[in-house]
Amino acid sequence: MARTIRKVGITLIVILLIALLPLMFLFFKYSNESPQIANTGVVEELHGLMPHWTIEELYQRAVLVVKGTATGKTEVFEAKSLNGGENAIFTNHVIIIDEVLRGETEEKEIILRQYGGTVGERTLEVDYEPELKEGDSGIFILRSNTGDGITKEEDNSYSLITGSQGFFKEVETESLTDDVIALNKAQENDAVLYGNTFYEEEGKIYASEKESVYTYESFKSISDELNERVPIDLNFEDKYSRESLKTNYETGFISKEEYERSLENIGKPILAKIAE
Numbered sequence: 001m002a003r004t005i006r007k008v009g010i011t012l013i014v015i016l017l018i019a020l021l022p023l024m025f026l027f028f029k030y031s032n033e034s035p036q037i038a039n040t041g042v043v044e045e046l047h048g049l050m051p052h053w054t055i056e057e058l059y060q061r062a063v064l065v066v067k068g069t070a071t072g073k074t075e076v077f078e079a080k081s082l083n084g085g086e087n088a089i090f091t092n093h094v095i096i097i098d099e100v101l102r103g104e105t106e107e108k109e110i111i112l113r114q115y116g117g118t119v120g121e122r123t124l125e126v127d128y129e130p131e132l133k134e135g136d137s138g139i140f141i142l143r144s145n146t147g148d149g150i151t152k153e154e155d156n157s158y159s160l161i162t163g164s165q166g167f168f169k170e171v172e173t174e175s176l177t178d179d180v181i182a183l184n185k186a187q188e189n190d191a192v193l194y195g196n197t198f199y200e201e202e203g204k205i206y207a208s209e210k211e212s213v214y215t216y217e218s219f220k221s222i223s224d225e226l227n228e229r230v231p232i233d234l235n236f237e238d239k240y241s242r243e244s245l246k247t248n249y250e251t252g253f254i255s256k257e258e259y260e261r262s263l264e265n266i267g268k269p270i271l272a273k274i275a276e
Helices: 002-033 055-061 178-184 216-229 236-250 256-265
Strands: 042-046 064-081 088-102 109-115 117-119 122-126 137-144 157-160 167-171 193-201 204-207 213-215 271-273
Touching: 055 137, 055 216, 055 236, 064 109, 064 117, 088 117, 088 122, 088 137, 088 216, 109 122, 109 137, 213 216, 236 256
Parallel strands: 042 122, 109 157
Antiparallel strands: 064 088, 064 137, 064 271, 088 109, 117 122, 137 157, 137 167, 167 193, 193 204, 193 213
């Protein structure tokens, strides 16, 4: 009798293990092959469409233009929006200055702030911000972050004008199409090119427009000409914001209440840093 009970018990255990095998397989499959699923957290994507800006239009807004190199040193932080938006995530990059092309600074390094990054389990990916890696060199067309609520004048902190369009990355000739190189007449002695890039794919760099790739000499020549003809206007952002709001109101894109409320907030702090 005892032997019969033992056999029945063993049989039940075997049946139970067989029933659990699919669940055990799934458990080990996802725990061993895909551990990142449990740790990824929330990923938010922010997409933006912007009209193409010429160098002159970029220079109209710029308070500083430098040729520099990303050091790879970064700081990521979260800030509260004071105008009703969601909390924002920013990444600060340390940029070594090789040469100043527009504006003035006595510093050898600047802080370049970009929208996006990872804080805790929350990741914000912004497609119109260029991905900066250690050693990336190029020309940075910048606006000051002073007055946003979290930046002081001594912070030496800037942001790119219109994201990727404000960064002319040093690119290898072979990563560009032949017609781009020919149009820019930049093939002499395999000259280093600087490209106004929107995105990268599988290591290849794509210029936003054919006319947006330059040798450093040609860019500097354009820069010198624009510096003489287009003085730095520290109030440009304020005037541009007012004109844009007026256009949006007149075309019916925003209501009168939104227009008046936005006018009142121009020039006021828009961010508050969240303590860690």
